[in-house]
Amino acid sequence: MKNYDKLLNDLAPQKFGKKGVIWTISLVVLIVIGIIAYIDQVIKGQVVTNMNDYALWGVYISNFVFFVATSFVGTIAVAVLRLTKNNWRTPIVRIAEIIAVAAIIMAGLTIMIDMGRPDRLLNLFIHGRMQSPITWDVIIIPTAMMVSLLLLYFPLLPDFGLLNKYYKDKKPNLSKWYRIFSLNWTGSDAQKSIQLKSIQIIAILIIPVGFMLQTIDAWLFSTLYRVGWDSTNLGAYFISGAAVAGIGALVAVTYVLQKVYKLEDYITDLHFDKLGKFLVLVCLIYLYFNLNEYLIPQLTSKKGATTHINVLFVGDYAPLFWFVIVGGLIIPVIVLLFKKGRKPLPMFLIGLLVVAGSWWKRYLIVTPTLLHPFLPIQGVPQEWRHYFPSLHEWLITIGTLAMSLLIITILVRYVPIVPIQKTADEQEELELNKNTKL
Amino acid sequence: MKNNNTDSRRKFLDNGLKLGLITAIGAIGLTKIASKLNAKTSEASTGKMELMTTDGTIIEVDSSEVMEMEHSKKEAEYDVREGMPNRKFVMVIDLAKCKNALKCQTACNKQHYITGDHAWLKVYKMQEDTDTAPYWMPTTCMHCDQPACVTVCPVDATFKRRDGLVLIDNERCIGCRFCMAACPYSTRVFNWSEPNQGEITMLMDMENQTEHNSAEFAGLPSVKGTVDKCDFCPHAIKENELPHCVTACPNGVFYFGDKYEDTVTNGEETLRLSKLLADKNGYRLMEGLGTKPSVFYLPPVDRLVDFKEGLESFTDYKSVDKPE
Numbered sequence: 111m112k113n114y115d116k117l118l119n120d121l122a123p124q125k126f127g128k129k130g131v132i133w134t135i136s137l138v139v140l141i142v143i144g145i146i147a148y149i150d151q152v153i154k155g156q157v158v159t160n161m162n163d164y165a166l167w168g169v170y171i172s173n174f175v176f177f178v179a180t181s182f183v184g185t186i187a188v189a190v191l192r193l194t195k196n197n198w199r200t201p202i203v204r205i206a207e208i209i210a211v212a213a214i215i216m217a218g219l220t221i222m223i224d225m226g227r228p229d230r231l232l233n234l235f236i237h238g239r240m241q242s243p244i245t246w247d248v249i250i251i252p253t254a255m256m257v258s259l260l261l262l263y264f265p266l267l268p269d270f271g272l273l274n275k276y277y278k279d280k281k282p283n284l285s286k287w288y289r290i291f292s293l294n295w296t297g298s299d300a301q302k303s304i305q306l307k308s309i310q311i312i313a314i315l316i317i318p319v320g321f322m323l324q325t326i327d328a329w330l331f332s333t334l335y336r337v338g339w340d341s342t343n344l345g346a347y348f349i350s351g352a353a354v355a356g357i358g359a360l361v362a363v364t365y366v367l368q369k370v371y372k373l374e375d376y377i378t379d380l381h382f383d384k385l386g387k388f389l390v391l392v393c394l395i396y397l398y399f400n401l402n403e404y405l406i407p408q409l410t411s412k413k414g415a416t417t418h419i420n421v422l423f424v425g426d427y428a429p430l431f432w433f434v435i436v437g438g439l440i441i442p443v444i445v446l447l448f449k450k451g452r453k454p455l456p457m458f459l460i461g462l463l464v465v466a467g468s469w470w471k472r473y474l475i476v477t478p479t480l481l482h483p484f485l486p487i488q489g490v491p492q493e494w495r496h497y498f499p500s501l502h503e504w505l506i507t508i509g510t511l512a513m514s515l516l517i518i519t520i521l522v523r524y525v526p527i528v529p530i531q532k533t534a535d536e537q538e539e540l541e542l543n544k545n546t547k548l
Numbered sequence: 549m550k551n552n553n554t555d556s557r558r559k560f561l562d563n564g565l566k567l568g569l570i571t572a573i574g575a576i577g578l579t580k581i582a583s584k585l586n587a588k589t590s591e592a593s594t595g596k597m598e599l600m601t602t603d604g605t606i607i608e609v610d611s612s613e614v615m616e617m618e619h620s621k622k623e624a625e626y627d628v629r630e631g632m633p634n635r636k637f638v639m640v641i642d643l644a645k646c647k648n649a650l651k652c653q654t655a656c657n658k659q660h661y662i663t664g665d666h667a668w669l670k671v672y673k674m675q676e677d678t679d680t681a682p683y684w685m686p687t688t689c690m691h692c693d694q695p696a697c698v699t700v701c702p703v704d705a706t707f708k709r710r711d712g713l714v715l716i717d718n719e720r721c722i723g724c725r726f727c728m729a730a731c732p733y734s735t736r737v738f739n740w741s742e743p744n745q746g747e748i749t750m751l752m753d754m755e756n757q758t759e760h761n762s763a764e765f766a767g768l769p770s771v772k773g774t775v776d777k778c779d780f781c782p783h784a785i786k787e788n789e790l791p792h793c794v795t796a797c798p799n800g801v802f803y804f805g806d807k808y809e810d811t812v813t814n815g816e817e818t819l820r821l822s823k824l825l826a827d828k829n830g831y832r833l834m835e836g837l838g839t840k841p842s843v844f845y846l847p848p849v850d851r852l853v854d855f856k857e858g859l860e861s862f863t864d865y866k867s868v869d870k871p872e
Contacts, residue, residue: 155772156723157741163666166725166738226723226738226773230703233722237703244702244726335696335732335837483734484834485687489670489867 117534118276121526124371130519137516144509147502148223156226158502164487165480165497170224172472173507176355177217177514178251178327179348179468183356184210184258185320186392189313198384200536201376201528205367206360207262208525212517213359214255220510221247243333246326254323257316262521264309268531271295324349331475337414338479347399351471353392354439358464361385363518365458367527376528379453386452389464393443400435414482421478426496430470438467631709636842637780638712639688639791640803640812640824643848646671646684647799648858653686655796656778657868661745661769666737667867668778669793673858682855683848686801688793689714689735689778690833690841697727697736706775712807712842713780721774728775732834736777743770790815807842 126134151158161168187206191199222228238245270292277285295301328348331339341347364385368377404422407415422431442460445451451460477497481487487495499507597611626632648671656662656669668688675682691714698708705721708714728736770776781791789795794802795815803819805812810821824830828846 155739155741159740162740163664163728163737164734166728224724226725226775227721230720230722233703233705233720237705237720239702239704242700242702242726244700244724248702330726333700334730336729480729484732485672485734486674487734488672488864490666490865492865494665 114272114530114534117530118272120373120375121528121530121533122273122276123522123524123526126523130370130523134516134519137512137519140512141509141516144506144512147505147509151223151502151506152228158500160493160497160500160503162494162497163490164483164494165477167224167476167480168497169473169499169503169507170220172476173469173510174217174220174224175327175472175475176469177213177220177510178323179352179355179472180359181210181213181217181254181258181356182320182324182349182352183213183360184261185316186353186356187360187388188261189316189320192313193317196384197536198381200532201373202360202364202381202385204262204265204525204527204529205364206356207258207265208518208521209356209359209363210258211255211262211521212514214251214258215517216510216514218251218255219513221251223506223510243326243329247330250319250323250326254316254319257312257319260308261312261316262525264305264312265529265532266525267292267295267301267305268297269526269529271297272530273526321349324352331479335484336479337482337484338418338475341403343399343402347396347403350392350396350399351468354389354396354464355468357385357389357392358461358468361389361457361461362465365454365461367522368454371527373528376533382454382457383449383452386446386457386460389460390443390446393439393446393464397435397439397443400439414484418478418482421482422474427474427478431474434467434471434474437463438471439464628715629707629709631711631713631782632785633710634808635711636807637691637785638805638807638812638821639691639780639794639843640805640821640830640846641686641688641843642801642803642828642846643683643685644846644851645799645801646686646848646858648673648684648861649798650861651796651798652793652802653867654869655792659781659792660779661743662868663743663745663770663870664737664739664776665866665868668735668737668776670867673862681848683851684855684858685845685848686793687733687735687833688843689780690733690839690843691780693840693842694838696730696732696837696839700726700730702726713782715779715782716775716777718771718774718776721771723773723775725775732837732839736775738775739770739772742772745769 147158159168159170183206187199188203188210191203222231225231234245234248238248270288274285274288274292274295277288325345325348328344332341332344334340361382364377364381368374404419408419408423421427442464445456445460450456481495481497595611596608597614599607599609599614601607650671653667653669653671657667660668662668670687672685672687673682674685691712693708693712695706695708695714697706698714701707702724703720703722705718706714706716706727723738725738728734728738781789784791790804790813791802794804797814800814800816803812803814803824805818805821807821811818812821812824813819824846825844828849830844830846832841832844
């Protein structure tokens with residue numbers, strides 16, 4: 111039991127410091143501003159956005175796709191690493207699970223912001239029709255949300271049990287909550303076996319669910335005729351892109367938590383090194399699908415495809431496009447190929463770059479395509495030939511990003527970032543191995 | 549003991565069911581016979597009757613053979629989502645005649661109280677390539693037989709009727725704009741703000757209290773946060789009138805009609821649809837997508853007018869005139 115004391119002291123959730131309080135308050139302020147902007151949008155209608163009958167989807171949809179993509183970290187970093195028995199994953203899985211939960215919750219919320227009639231949300235259930243890809247989304251998003259929540263929750267049970275005991279005398283109130291959430295965890299063999307089985311099932315379940323979620327998200331676009339979306343490549347393209355966004359976010363958040371909570375003993379250079387290699391792999395896969403998506407249509411050069419791709423390569427969207435490809439994918443790959451590049455700080459910067467690139471990438475998938483319909487844009491105001499989000503759209507979007515960070519912050523405040531029980535078990539095993547070797 | 553019990557119960561139920569079935573069949577048979585007997589007895593002595601057969605010959609039958617039938621109620625009742633029975637509405641647009649007079653657009657905007665920036669009916673200045681001739685191309689909703697918009701609608705707010713019309717129930721639309729993204733003809737418009745259609749809103753609200761259905765009356769009044777588009781004017785068709793664009797066109801560009809009757813008319817001349825399409829090489833927009841539009845185009849050949857004449861009224865950035 112002595113073993114646990116140090117671990118608990120190190121890993122039990124800590125109160126916010128001064129910086130933490132300022133951070134949380136800033137997030138809340140941004141969210142409140144976003145909510146006010148959204149209420150204004152509901153009252154006035156979506157005329158407050160810069161969307162129009164051509165650019166009929168904008169930053170709300172691309173932001174939604176970004177959240178969906180980021181939630182893939184739960185699938186790739188937890189389940190895939192678990193099934194491939196990569197044991198280095200222990201200290202970072204909880205962070206990945208937390209990001210996944212925050213992202214999928216925000217995905218569900220952001221898609222509603224885009225609705226012209228949020229008051230008719232229930233129509234999706236009353237009049238829902240199976241052939242619409244939106245109905246598929248309505249089914250898969252809550253499913254993914256539940257599975258992600260369980261994937262976060264089940265492994266937490268022993269830790270909640272430990273925290274219940276840890277806080278028993280110090281903070282009886284807090285301890286009570288941990289006891290309730292630990293479902294009376296005692297650590298008996300029967301409980302352990304049920305818990306292990308449950309985790310195993312959920313970890314396997316999240317793989318098809320995650321793949322379906324990303325694919326359906328891609329199908330929202332590829333089931334339409336538009337140039338740039340009408341592509342058989344899109345499902346795989348979205349899955350690989352989601353892996354990039356997810357791992358990028360994981361790297362960035364892990365670094366911040368390591369520094370803020372001084373977890374250098376648990377989250378070490380080794381973990382960043384491994385994550386860096388993983389990020390290189392997913393970036394390369396995504397680059398491969400990008401080649402398929404852009405170069406092949408350019409080679410056959412059908413009229414519509416050439417127009418679309420020229421806008422991206424050399425036209426209005428070229429700076430953004432090359433930032434995403436070079437800054438968001440190629441530079442990370444080059445930097446992370448070097449051992450020095452996989453140290454925590456450079457990894458953090460690369461992680462931020464990858465996340466920013468991933469966010470703008472979704473913007474580039476949604477917007478330029480809509481501005482090049484089959485019939486020419488005529489007889490509508492000149493502004494309708496371009497799209498850039500309005501102040502309302504930015505405030506609301508920033509609000510949603512802040513909300514996802516707030517969810518992460520709150521979870522981190524009450525949930526041990528590094529799994530305590532699992533770390534203890536692994537340390538014990540390590541000791542045991544040492545002893546037997548001697 | 550237990551087994552026996554359930555066994556006997558099962559047997560009882562089994563027999564009971566069989567008995568019930570036989571009784572029901574018997575009862576139906578009896579009533580049938582009874583009704584036949586009734587028919588015979590009530591009109592036994594009225595003599596012969598003249599009737600016309602389906603191939604047009606007159607025959608004489610004994611009136612006792614004739615039985616009064618109840619009319620099927622379904623046919624009489626008009627279902628907005630089913631449409632007008634045994635009709636299939638189509639439009640033909642003769643590009644050779646279009647001079648971009650824009651009377652169609654003005655009439656459409658007026659009749660549908662369009663207050664947005666995007667008219668339902670647009671006249672495009674088309675030039676496929678620098679080496680080919682320019683022409684004016686009016687577009688309405690294509691009322692496709694394989695409508696992409698209807699496929700993707702998550703709530704069945706936009707629907708396809710048997711008479712060919714694709715309409716929108718703007719009381720159900722959730723405003724996701726997926727149908728707008730799906731339509732390759734960019735025909736759909738969105739009410740980004742409160743439409744403010746003035747008197748019509750009040751008028752329709754009054755009618756609303758009776759048996760108004762917005763999908764039927766040209767989607768009026770428009771509703772904030774929902775999608776609108778050309779509706780082929782079902783409110784006019786129902787009164788045996790032509791859609792507003794057809795009657796407004798001074799050049800007879802638009803022909804409207806029924807595919808089953810194989811006729812279309814522009815108000816002045818009525819033509820055989822199949823012959824018109826065959827003679828003048830009718831085609832549909834983006835046939836390759838497989839949407840099967842109900843709007844046909846006649847190619848802009850042998851034009852009597854100069855393309856440039858239309859340029860005077862061409863406005864690149866406006867399709868709806870608004871009061872200042």
